[in-house]
Amino acid sequence: xxxxxxxxxxxxxxxxxxxxxxxxxxxxxxxxxxxxxxxxxxxxxxxxxxxxxxxxxxxxxxxxxxxxxxxxxxxxxxxxxxxxxxxxxxxxxxxxxxxxxxxxxxxxxxxxxxxxxxxxxxxxxxxxxxxxxxxxxxxxxxxxxxxxxxxxxxxxxxxxxxxxxxxxxxxxxxxxxxxxxxxxxxxxxxxxxxxxxxxxxxxxxxxxxxxxxxxxxxxxxxxxxxxxxxxxxxxxxxxxxxxxxxxxxxxxxxxxxxxxxxxxxxxxxxxxxxxxxxxxxxxxxxxxxxxxxxxxxxxxxxxxxxxxxxxxxxxxxxxxxxxxxxxxxxxxxxxxxxxxxxxxxxxxxxxxxxxxxxxxxxxxxxxxxxxxxxxxxxxxxxxxxxxxxxxxxxxxxxxxxxxxxxxxxxxxxxxxxxxxxxxxxxxxxxxxxxxxxxxxxxxxxxxxxxxxxxxxxxxxxxxxxxxxxxxxxxx
Amino acid sequence: xxxxxxxxxxxxxxxxxxxxxxxxxxxxxxxxxxxxxxxxxxxxxxxxxxxxxxxxxxxxxxxxxxxxxxxxxxxxxxxxxxxxxxxxxxxxxxxxxxxxxxxxxxxxxxxxxxxxxxxxxxxxxxxxxxxxxxxxxxxxxxxxxxxxxxxxxxxxxxxxxxxxxxxxxxxxxxxxxxxxxxxxxxxxxxxxxxxxxxxxxxxxxxxxxxxxxxxxxxxxxxxxxxxxxxxxxxxxxxxxxxxxxxxxxxxxxxxxxxxxxxxxxxxxxxxxxxxxxxxxx
Numbered sequence: 087x088x089x090x091x092x093x094x095x096x097x098x099x100x101x102x103x104x105x106x107x108x109x110x111x112x113x114x115x116x117x118x119x120x121x122x123x124x125x126x127x128x129x130x131x132x133x134x135x136x137x138x139x140x141x142x143x144x145x146x147x148x149x150x151x152x153x154x155x156x157x158x159x160x161x162x163x164x165x166x167x168x169x170x171x172x173x174x175x176x177x178x179x180x181x182x183x184x185x186x187x188x189x190x191x192x193x194x195x196x197x198x199x200x201x202x203x204x205x206x207x208x209x210x211x212x213x214x215x216x217x218x219x220x221x222x223x224x225x226x227x228x229x230x231x232x233x234x235x236x237x238x239x240x241x242x243x244x245x246x247x248x249x250x251x252x253x254x255x256x257x258x259x260x261x262x263x264x265x266x267x268x269x270x271x272x273x274x275x276x277x278x279x280x281x282x283x284x285x286x287x288x289x290x291x292x293x294x295x296x297x298x299x300x301x302x303x304x305x306x307x308x309x310x311x312x313x314x315x316x317x318x319x320x321x322x323x324x325x326x327x328x329x330x331x332x333x334x335x336x337x338x339x340x341x342x343x344x345x346x347x348x349x350x351x352x353x354x355x356x357x358x359x360x361x362x363x364x365x366x367x368x369x370x371x372x373x374x375x376x377x378x379x380x381x382x383x384x385x386x387x388x389x390x391x392x393x394x395x396x397x398x399x400x401x402x403x404x405x406x407x408x409x410x411x412x413x414x415x416x417x418x419x420x421x422x423x424x425x426x427x428x429x430x431x432x433x434x435x436x437x438x439x440x441x442x443x444x445x446x447x448x449x450x451x452x453x454x455x456x457x458x459x460x461x462x463x464x465x466x467x468x469x470x471x472x473x474x475x476x477x478x479x480x481x482x483x484x485x486x487x488x489x490x491x492x493x494x495x496x497x498x499x500x501x502x503x504x505x506x507x508x509x510x511x512x513x514x515x516x517x518x519x520x521x522x523x524x525x526x527x528x529x530x531x532x533x534x535x536x537x538x539x540x541x542x543x544x545x546x547x548x549x550x551x552x553x554x555x556x557x558x559x560x561x
Numbered sequence: 562x563x564x565x566x567x568x569x570x571x572x573x574x575x576x577x578x579x580x581x582x583x584x585x586x587x588x589x590x591x592x593x594x595x596x597x598x599x600x601x602x603x604x605x606x607x608x609x610x611x612x613x614x615x616x617x618x619x620x621x622x623x624x625x626x627x628x629x630x631x632x633x634x635x636x637x638x639x640x641x642x643x644x645x646x647x648x649x650x651x652x653x654x655x656x657x658x659x660x661x662x663x664x665x666x667x668x669x670x671x672x673x674x675x676x677x678x679x680x681x682x683x684x685x686x687x688x689x690x691x692x693x694x695x696x697x698x699x700x701x702x703x704x705x706x707x708x709x710x711x712x713x714x715x716x717x718x719x720x721x722x723x724x725x726x727x728x729x730x731x732x733x734x735x736x737x738x739x740x741x742x743x744x745x746x747x748x749x750x751x752x753x754x755x756x757x758x759x760x761x762x763x764x765x766x767x768x769x770x771x772x773x774x775x776x777x778x779x780x781x782x783x784x785x786x787x788x789x790x791x792x793x794x795x796x797x798x799x800x801x802x803x804x805x806x807x808x809x810x811x812x813x814x815x816x817x818x819x820x821x822x823x824x825x826x827x828x829x830x831x832x833x834x835x836x837x838x839x840x841x842x
Contacts, residue, residue: 392620392636392817393815450635453590453613453635453825459824462820462829465824466821466823467817467818472820473823474829508611509610509612509613
């Protein structure tokens, strides 16, 4: 059933995908049956339907065509803008995993983040629970985004505020304060990667603080890596995300925060959530301890620590010769595959050579500027038998395509060209010198090795020249 | 690439280590550091081709080279250490006696200045066992200088360094290793490659005596060396710190496997096939 509450947008559809994915689906599945739930803003149908199968669900969307589709599948739908919700509209749970940015339509007041939160709080019954996602304007996904959020050109960006909405909290701590000031008590808070709309990893600040921090850093890097395959970015988000986690800034630089909060007097629904969620649910296995091999290798290369680089290369290729270094964690001499579901690769050394070259990383073999030579060197450094026969087959690993690396490649190419030019000039000078020596040598060979007549003529010519010079001098 | 790669048979040693023709080593794609130095690993006056690697002995030299604008310095370790990897062990029983003494030497462009006679006196007053004087070819070929040392002990020369690929004594380092292994101590009046090699070959090092000097020498560098490596200077330096320091300068622990070295030096099978024309010894 559909109810048009006012401010609905006929003939208009959201032009960015709704919030969803396996982890949001998991969170929604934790909500108990027998409650009334408002799903506010665009969410994936699968999530809504799974929820509706267990409990009473009402959807709030601003797009009328989308409202019609939801209603057609048997759901209760409110279509319109957030400001039109009345005090009569109350629920046990409000789910806002899409955040608060797509609740107001073009019609009527344009609420900022805090006003949206207040409106949703009013939609909760006493003891009601809010499940909310908040995009971090300084999240890794934004720091590496080549596009400017405040210049978005999508049809929903009629007022793109980006980081200029001052009411939006900028840290997990301020988010909790904002909720408390609205009378909402925080039950659980998690930092999410790689994107606010569809995270594949969520960890609580406590888990990120207590660790194992290296393994969590590796897991975050892995979560970011799979979402940024061949995707444009300013700089490599894997390094940024992992460095943030290792440096104790994981929650502050996560893409989003997820929060579960309740209104007084007590939570009607008490959700029990684990400290770390990866992929499609709670972390079922213990994370293997240790640091990501790729980061250890890069660090050894940057330090020009050849003994360590060789030890890591040998250990890796002896233990896991078909697993890329971004999916291996190293603990002492133990090499473990981080994500067992990733299929094997045959060209892992070529892949790491590509990372070194395209990433602009300093390494101990700086004169090896082509992929083939560097792969052959790594092959030897890993203690593998034989030489690398030809250009090793394989595709470049599906890594982020970053502007910083492009800049670095242009700089490298300019340098290589300048060096090649300088060498060509030197070769030309050398060649001219050799040509002169060769000409002289040929004359000498002809003089001493030629026919008798030639030698006599040559001798006579020399004598005649000397005589002429002497005469000239006297004159 | 540069004829200095063949000095002392360095290219020949590296080729043998890599399992290639030691008589006719292939062209090296870069510059091999041919002696211990405190600059960028290149010899004086080497015309450097931009973009080509300098194959330096130690990580410290690489850092110094980088600071001097040499971005392609690549650490491989001293060729002498590669020789130690494959050289046959000394014949049994191993007997070491006395000191092999390397007087500071000149070369084609710079003669060494100072009194050899006074140096010999100082050496003989210090050393307790027999002394072998190892002269560089530059002094060895000088009858007057050689005679001054011959009065005090046995005099040897490891061979001619080579120049422009001509007359290189490709067994230079082999000869040196053989001599070093016969002595307990290695000494010189300047810290030099020979002292470092001596340590690698199991000798106790010493650097003492009138340091003498080269014509037009920048003496500030010599003083800097004494300040930076005091553990290697003196008549009887403490053994372990001296050994650690000497091996670090030679790049101990940084040696590449034959396969890695082949790839670094440009000695891959297809490159060798394309080259065909052997570089003369």
